[in-house]
Amino acid sequence: MCALASRIAGTFAQSTTLKFEAENGVLSGTTVDSVQSGYSGSGYVTGFDTAGDKITFNVAIDATALYDIGIHYAGIYGEKKTTLVLNSGSSNEISLPATSTWATASGGQLLLTAGDNVLEIISNWGWYLVDYITLTPAEGRPPHQITTELVNDESGPTAYKLYNYLISLYGKKILSGQQDLKWANWINDTIGKTPALLSVDLMDYSPSRVERQGDISTAVEDAIAHHEKGGIVSVLWHWNAPIGLYDTSENPWWSGFYTRATDFDVAEALANPSSANYTLLLRDIDAIAIQLKRLEAAGVSVLFRPLHEAEGGWFWWGAEGPDAAKALWGLVFDRLGEYHGLSNLIWVWNSIAEDWYPGDDLVDIVSADVYAQGHGVMSTQYQQLLKLGNDTKLIAAAEVGSAPMPDMLQAYGADWLWFCVWGDSYINNDDWNSIEVLKEIYNSEYVLTLDEIQGWATS
Known part of the structure; x- marks a missing residue:
């Protein structure tokens, strides 16, 4: 302490x-x-x-x-x-x-x-x-009561190995994390430490992007490389809308994950399973399944965070409100788990509001994205997530602008499981993360780095 x-x-x-x-x-x-x-x-x-x-x-x-x-x-x-x-x-x-x-x-x-x-x-x-x-x-908080079972019946030993390890850390340590391999390497070069967790984005595997730019993503290769070094992998998906991209100077095709950049109506598509747009949803999920299966074949446990920040409404999967977002979450969950039989996924929900929550039976970890300067503990969001998951779910700061200060996290009892700093203009920006503060954080005994988590997947 x-x-x-x-x-x-x-x-x-x-x-x-x-x-x-x-x-x-x-x-x-x-x-x-x-x-x-x-x-x-x-x-x-x-x-x-x-x-x-x-x-x-x-x-x-x-x-x-x-x-x-x-x-x-x-x-x-x-x-x-x-x-x-x-x-x-x-x-x-x-x-x-x-x-x-x-x-x-x-x-x-x-x-x-x-x-x-x-x-x-x-x-x-x-x-x-x-x-x-x-x-x-504040009243003293009782010990966490984290459920030991993953929500996907298809979950296999690879997923459980990571999940059990995360449970063993919760409330005792926090995993350092960074978005994109480029910036994880930058931390290593600048600070002398490598983040324990690497987050990659499956955005460029979205079919509406591949058909315009070809297959250019290296996210899967980056994830496998980090795994082979003994690291932990988190995956999000900026899902470019399947169709209906405006492709204007204000909203080019590559911004098609934004609500403002597409006329794709997710609620209408979900309401009509025989429609072409519903079929396109399945096509896109199946394309992502191919990439997740590559990770599964490489033995990579995946902290999977699709449909992130849904309640904000700025992404098309949240544009039609909570019911449509939850229905889409259920479709992705069933398609990847039951239809494709993926066994390496741990499901990370990424909105705080109760009416957006898909339910305890479809979520393993609850999380928030918090962009506030000053290296604070994000206490408001942590308390809200405690309530959302009834303190039976692990809690993560899936995206942050400023990395949190370890001593304050412990003082507040804000038991975030990991933090993951966003990339360019955040991790390399003194207004958000100075080199001096990053060195203090990465050298804290409370913060786990890549060299300190070796063997979790084989122990």
Whole structure:
């Protein structure tokens, strides 16, 4: 246990909830109003319409401890997001669902240190109302109860070897990870350490891309090479729409995984199994099955993360809402497992909202993609995923902009199983990941690198 985590051990017994009225905070670019009825105190804060608009709360705490934060807000202008910053350090992005009246959103947990602390709620998407925040001492969490069975009946020894290894690590260590072999090599050259986990993208195996550019991807070869070095492989799929690509200067064919770049309607295709578009969905899944079978033949266990970030709606597989996305997940799951008999896949779901979740019987690992600067613990997303999987599912930070600081992860009890930093403009950008900080992270005893996981597949 790190020194910081040791200092806060046993500090969960307090029971007093602290409440801070927004109108009493220090306002920057924001104003107090009272038009929306039902508020607490003498008013609420509005005017979050430019990037720097914020409320600053000064919070004095007697002893260092973890606190659950609640934001009482009104999302009368639709679904929004806010940014929470603690002591001018790491930031956390918090979703504020659309509401017609006042509601409370969880801001995850904050480690407040003894003495004075500064909390800032900063505009982000803007256009919401804030009434007050609450800080409640966090309760101790019981041990994780991770299910030991994979959801796919076809799962074989290769998949179970990796899954059992991951369970043995959970809550004790975090796997370092990097998107794309080029940037994993860059880390090795720059830091002197190689990530334990490599993520590759099957994007260029999508038939609508292959027919335009040929078979140019080396993702499978990269994955096999990392596996042969004793590494762990994660696979995502930017699925270029099967048909209906606009192919304009604004939306070229290669951007066809975006909702804005195609008129392909996934809900309509799924509703008509005899249609040509449904057949094209199967064609595309079958094309990916060929690549996954290559990995299976090479003995590669695959952390498979299709349909990522579905709830965002910016990819076509999420454009028609949760029911269509879940139905497509079920189709991919059945086609690869039952029809193709793939036995090496561990299924990683990648959205947080409960109404998008396919269900415990179709998901092995829950995950989030978090792009926030400052090397924070992503506490809000971790707490949401704990709830989503009822703490029976492993939890991963499948994509991050900034790698998290190990000592803070331990102090917060944010037991992310792995982090995976995105590639160009993130891993090699000082605004997101400085060389100095990366060296600190990669040399931490809590962070596992490639040299430290050797033998997991054969032990």
